[in-house]
Amino acid sequence: MPAAAALLLLADGRFPAGAHAHSGGAEAAVHAGRLTGPADLAAFCLGRLHTTGLVAAALAAAACAGHDPRRLDEAADARTPVPALRDTARRLGRQLLRAARATWPDPALDALAARHPGGLHQPVVLGLAARAAGLTPADAALAAAYESVSGPATAVVRLLGLDPFDATALLARLAPDLDTVTRRAVTAADAVPEQGTDALPAASAPLLDIAAEQHAARSGRLFAS
Amino acid sequence: MTVTARARITAAPGGRLPLLAGEGPLALRRTRAREPGWAQVTTVGAMSGPLGGDRLRLTVTVLPGAALRVTSAAAMVALPGRDGAQARYDTVLTVGEGGVLHWLPEPVISAAGSALRMTTRVELAAGAHLVLREQLVLGRADEPTGRLTTRLTVRRAGRPLLDQELDIGPGAPGWDAGAVLGGHRAVGQVLVVDPERMNEPVAVALPGPAAVLAPLPGPGALATVLAPDGLALSRQLTGIAERMTSGARREPVAV
Numbered sequence: 001m002p003a004a005a006a007l008l009l010l011a012d013g014r015f016p017a018g019a020h021a022h023s024g025g026a027e028a029a030v031h032a033g034r035l036t037g038p039a040d041l042a043a044f045c046l047g048r049l050h051t052t053g054l055v056a057a058a059l060a061a062a063a064c065a066g067h068d069p070r071r072l073d074e075a076a077d078a079r080t081p082v083p084a085l086r087d088t089a090r091r092l093g094r095q096l097l098r099a100a101r102a103t104w105p106d107p108a109l110d111a112l113a114a115r116h117p118g119g120l121h122q123p124v125v126l127g128l129a130a131r132a133a134g135l136t137p138a139d140a141a142l143a144a145a146y147e148s149v150s151g152p153a154t155a156v157v158r159l160l161g162l163d164p165f166d167a168t169a170l171l172a173r174l175a176p177d178l179d180t181v182t183r184r185a186v187t188a189a190d191a192v193p194e195q196g197t198d199a200l201p202a203a204s205a206p207l208l209d210i211a212a213e214q215h216a217a218r219s220g221r222l223f224a225s
Numbered sequence: 226m227t228v229t230a231r232a233r234i235t236a237a238p239g240g241r242l243p244l245l246a247g248e249g250p251l252a253l254r255r256t257r258a259r260e261p262g263w264a265q266v267t268t269v270g271a272m273s274g275p276l277g278g279d280r281l282r283l284t285v286t287v288l289p290g291a292a293l294r295v296t297s298a299a300a301m302v303a304l305p306g307r308d309g310a311q312a313r314y315d316t317v318l319t320v321g322e323g324g325v326l327h328w329l330p331e332p333v334i335s336a337a338g339s340a341l342r343m344t345t346r347v348e349l350a351a352g353a354h355l356v357l358r359e360q361l362v363l364g365r366a367d368e369p370t371g372r373l374t375t376r377l378t379v380r381r382a383g384r385p386l387l388d389q390e391l392d393i394g395p396g397a398p399g400w401d402a403g404a405v406l407g408g409h410r411a412v413g414q415v416l417v418v419d420p421e422r423m424n425e426p427v428a429v430a431l432p433g434p435a436a437v438l439a440p441l442p443g444p445g446a447l448a449t450v451l452a453p454d455g456l457a458l459s460r461q462l463t464g465i466a467e468r469m470t471s472g473a474r475r476e477p478v479a480v
Contacts, residue, residue: 034402035403040402044404045399047400047401047404051399051404074384074385075385077385078385079388082437177398202388202389205404206391206405206449206451207407213439
């Protein structure tokens with residue numbers, strides 16, 4: 001498969017890796033009254049992209065470049081201070097690995113699954129899936145960055161009955177920021193051989209962390225996270 | 226005029242301070258510790274600041290088996306410099322085997338128009354104990370915040386335990402939206418690393434409307450609190466810190 005098409009497949013919300021069951025913190029933000037319409041959603045996605053999205057993009061780029069998945073997973077853990085989000089990241093990582101092994105059969109992915117039965121953080125798996133698909137670290141970073149905003153935008157259409165045109169338009173307006181985040185992620189991943197995983201960004205979003213645990217404790221959720 | 230200031234503290238067992246050197250905004254005083262065997266140091270900034278362009282560096286070493294508490298006499302107010310330059314404040318904390326460090330500074334207040342980058346790097350031995358409190362207040366009364374970028378990196382036995390960067394204020398994308406601070410004007414954390422007590426991870430708790438206390442992927446727990454202002458933050462953090470440290474080790478471990 002030509003690499004460009006592989007990137008479309010990997011970044012497609014319909015790729016069967018379980019992401020549709022998660023709102024990226026949007027449901028909790030809606031519940032708390034912090035996300036009520038298109039303007040809030042745009043600001044929410046911008047903040048998420050430059051925090052969680054940047055970290056995920058850099059982890060994916062570093063994994064795609066061939067850095068030790070175990071070290072990257074440790075770095076992801078240190079950047080995820082609440083268990084609800086660590087559990088979600090590993091669950092999504094296991095689901096993505098299953099889908100990627102079926103889509104792009106590769107002994108490296110089989111070995112990864114055997115070595116890490118508990119799963120790895122999803123962005124690390126995303127980077128390795130991109131590698132198996134013949135994609136570059138920049139492709140992996142872009143896919144991770146895009147996913148960090150496409151998930152919440154799609155979820156809010158369902159949660160608030162938001163106009164899908166509005167949600168899509170705001171994703172299009174984020175394109176320059178997606179490029180910026182992708183570039184920063186790749187630059188950071190390039191520094192890993194010399195500086196170790198401390199070179200990776202650690203941008204945090206306190207409300208996403210707090211709301212993730214509040215969400216996990218709540219009943220009657222539409223999305224798992 | 227910009228300032229470059231360095232300070233160093235080294236704590237040894239028995240409450241000794243073989244090295245205590247600071248100057249200007251990082252002037253240091255030995256203060257009275259409540260517990261025997263402890264040393265206590267208070268930073269007493271001889272001027273307000275940092276101003277844009279300033280470079281501050283504080284290096285703290287707790288030797289194996291030593292116990293140190295570091296406090297500050299007043300909040301640190303980041304103020305604008307003449308040319309809009311960024312100020313830097315870098316702290317390196319190292320705690321040896323069986324050592325105890327309580328790092329409890331007063332808040333950092335980001336004044337309108339200021340730009341401060343703070344890094345705190347913590348290197349813990351496998352058997353080191355740490356209580357670390359951080360409070361960031363965004364703007365003085367009724368003013369917008371300046372730009373404040375903080376990174377807290379904690380490594381234990383050479384492996385990453387916690388790594389968090391927060392980028393707040395004019396120019397930081399999306400910082401005030403529902404994913405990051407959502408209109409709150411004060412953010413704080415309490416980190417406790419206690420290798421003996423935390424063999425079993427602490428249970429997740431939600432001690433306030435915008436607060437979480439959760440186990441880290443290692444023998445530590447982190448509380449993160451958002452509040453409308455510095456006073457509300459400080460009240461909440463004090464309560465949570467007491468809960469987190471009740472029963473915590475007060476004595477350094479003989480090595």
